[in-house]
Amino acid sequence: xxxxxxxxxxxxxxxxxxxxxxxxxxxxxxxxxNKIPFYKKKFDETGIKxxxxxxxxxxxxxxxxxxxxxxxxxxxxxxxxxxxxVVRVHASSGTTGKQTVVGYTQNDIDIWSNSTARxxxxxxxxxxxxxxxxxxxxxxxxxxxxxxxxxxxxATAIPVSxxxxxxQIQILQDFGxxxxxxxxxxxxxxxxxLKEMGIDPKTLPLRAGIFGAEPWSENMRNEIxxxxxxxxxxxxxxxxxxxxxxxxxxxEKNGLHICEDYFYxxxxxxxxxxxxxxxxxxxxxxxxxxxxxxxxxxxxxxxISAITREPCGCxxxxxxxxxPKGRTDDMLIIRGVNVFPSQVEHVILSLGMEPNxxxxxxxxxxxxxMTVQIEMSEKMFSDSVREIEANESRIxxxxxxxxxxxxxxxxxxxxxxxxxxxKAKRVIDNRKM
Amino acid sequence: MSIQQISIFLENxxxxxxxxxxxxxxxxxxxxxxxxxxxxxxxxxxxxxxxPEKAKKTLKASEITVSITDVLGISxxxxxxxxxxxxxxxxxxxxxxxYAYAFITPEKGKAYVxxxxxxxxxxxxILKESSIKIINQDEIFI
Numbered sequence: 001x002x003x004x005x006x007x008x009x010x011x012x013x014x015x016x017x018x019x020x021x022x023x024x025x026x027x028x029x030x031x032x033x034n035k036i037p038f039y040k041k042k043f044d045e046t047g048i049k050x051x052x053x054x055x056x057x058x059x060x061x062x063x064x065x066x067x068x069x070x071x072x073x074x075x076x077x078x079x080x081x082x083x084x085x086v087v088r089v090h091a092s093s094g095t096t097g098k099q100t101v102v103g104y105t106q107n108d109i110d111i112w113s114n115s116t117a118r119x120x121x122x123x124x125x126x127x128x129x130x131x132x133x134x135x136x137x138x139x140x141x142x143x144x145x146x147x148x149x150x151x152x153x154x155a156t157a158i159p160v161s162x163x164x165x166x167x168q169i170q171i172l173q174d175f176g177x178x179x180x181x182x183x184x185x186x187x188x189x190x191x192x193x194l195k196e197m198g199i200d201p202k203t204l205p206l207r208a209g210i211f212g213a214e215p216w217s218e219n220m221r222n223e224i225x226x227x228x229x230x231x232x233x234x235x236x237x238x239x240x241x242x243x244x245x246x247x248x249x250x251x252e253k254n255g256l257h258i259c260e261d262y263f264y265x266x267x268x269x270x271x272x273x274x275x276x277x278x279x280x281x282x283x284x285x286x287x288x289x290x291x292x293x294x295x296x297x298x299x300x301x302x303x304i305s306a307i308t309r310e311p312c313g314c315x316x317x318x319x320x321x322x323x324p325k326g327r328t329d330d331m332l333i334i335r336g337v338n339v340f341p342s343q344v345e346h347v348i349l350s351l352g353m354e355p356n357x358x359x360x361x362x363x364x365x366x367x368x369x370m371t372v373q374i375e376m377s378e379k380m381f382s383d384s385v386r387e388i389e390a391n392e393s394r395i396x397x398x399x400x401x402x403x404x405x406x407x408x409x410x411x412x413x414x415x416x417x418x419x420x421x422x423k424a425k426r427v428i429d430n431r432k433m
Numbered sequence: 434m435s436i437q438q439i440s441i442f443l444e445n446x447x448x449x450x451x452x453x454x455x456x457x458x459x460x461x462x463x464x465x466x467x468x469x470x471x472x473x474x475x476x477x478x479x480x481x482x483x484x485p486e487k488a489k490k491t492l493k494a495s496e497i498t499v500s501i502t503d504v505l506g507i508s509x510x511x512x513x514x515x516x517x518x519x520x521x522x523x524x525x526x527x528x529x530x531x532y533a534y535a536f537i538t539p540e541k542g543k544a545y546v547x548x549x550x551x552x553x554x555x556x557x558x559i560l561k562e563s564s565i566k567i568i569n570q571d572e573i574f575i
Binding site: 378382411414 | 457472477496497
């Protein structure tokens, strides 16, 4: 028997869902055309008028939106509402040091909360449960996303945030946490810590975990389930769409149910930009039909996935997507944070150094470790160790403030980082997910 | 009055020191003194050579990162207390020594010490006042 938070939507018939989607799409198409100059221009360029959109099936007529569009309109240029109506903003990494800013009206917070409440319910969560939120709280959407979902469900939110593992474990033991929400690699880290402390995970009230913000495999799921003695569920999202909760796993653990009443999914061929048939892999695209502040149309996520409308054993009729298989761009996720190699390049260049660098990513003790190798140059070299160290610190601090995640810096001999004809290989990712 | 010291960046990789000293040998560059400052990731190899400019050109041609630093050289009696006395003089005058290394000299009964200080002129004046001999580049290679 499945836990639904909103059974009427989660088990809606195809016709009911199409009706919701059609109404929502028409609403946002009009909002975008009338309130967002960027979209009016795009529509006019392609000769589309809001009146041309009569049903959800007409969605393929609409233009795409990309991350660059958000950057070009930084910070609030794509908002469809006045600032008095924006009750929250969040931000995530941009590729050149500028963040990608997103905004929410109260309605948008409500639908986001509904989405994560559905996710928590699908993981077996109820009003009587304690939801231990170890995603970061702040501009990052992870912490607040799951937090509001827990409160919406009527459960008890424990806003632990990330870090301080000893305290996490104390809270798991003493506060009665039933469902933990964090990145899969942090879950493994906690698992290892429990083992070291000689605590049997079965003695904890913890039953389940909702893990996301970075890719993880079936093998990883098995490891986590063993290490924490729980059921591990996947959750997916991106801040441009809303944050975590765009889709979530159910007890079948076979694909993630998309909240398609709010975020309409498509899979397109990344080269031809044409939609592909159900089951075929391609680029995941979302249209934020349920949103008001930032109702993005056909936003290209760069994640590679496929969708299926086969019936699910849990009874939900919400369309399922498969775990993203990779990306169409070079974005990396390190300790749950989006990192683009070009950001590293930007930092190096802004410090007046030659951009001969290599990013190495390893997983040590279940945590992602990023090392940036930079070639020593005449300009940077000094006879004084103190000066070289000061330079290294400057680079480290700049990377931390730009990327939002810390990296160690290793200086290497000049001309030891391979050059190449075409696109330089800037990243060596040694992690096996 | 100062001595030109070559500084070379050494990544902590096996064979780097052998490679660099081999390049110098192949180009007949004579090393009189040497010291290595080490950190966990890299080292700085400091050399006093007979022809600093030639050494720098040769190393740069092999794509090695080099710089030249002006350091101070002093000559003290090769006996206990002589070095302590010289350092004491600098310390009393509030002159900090960043690093130092000593080496065998052709002059019997004397020890040469290379010192890196912030202000070479100030340091050499103070030392000369106390009759400590400052040596120059030519005196190292008699």
